[in-house]
Amino acid sequence: MSYITIGERIGYERGKQQQGKTLVLSLLQKWVRDYLPQDVRGRIQTLPLEQLGALGEALLDFTAIEDLLNWLEANQAA
Incomplete structure (x- = not known):
């Protein structure tokens, strides 16, 4: 049985x-045809893993950048 260290867990x-x-x-x-505003990218970069997953699923239903x-407005961590 192998064990992982706390450092390995953090890295994972x-x-x-x-x-x-x-x-x-x-x-x-790809969805916005190569134009994603930098401020929107920054907001996405701050999302925790669970919200990234939720956004990944939600984007399948998006029809416009709005x-x-x-x-993001509704789900951004405060």
Whole structure:
């Protein structure tokens, strides 16, 4: 049985967080045809992993950039 250290656990969690950000930002970038405002990117970068997952699912229903902005407004961590 192998054990992981606290440092390894932190690294693993950070890696998952970064993968989530990269995936969601890539999908959004493609969805808006390569134009995603920098301030919106910054807001997405601050989302915790659970919200990134929720955003990833929600973006499938978005029809306009306003849908993304409304979602961020409603779900942004205070």
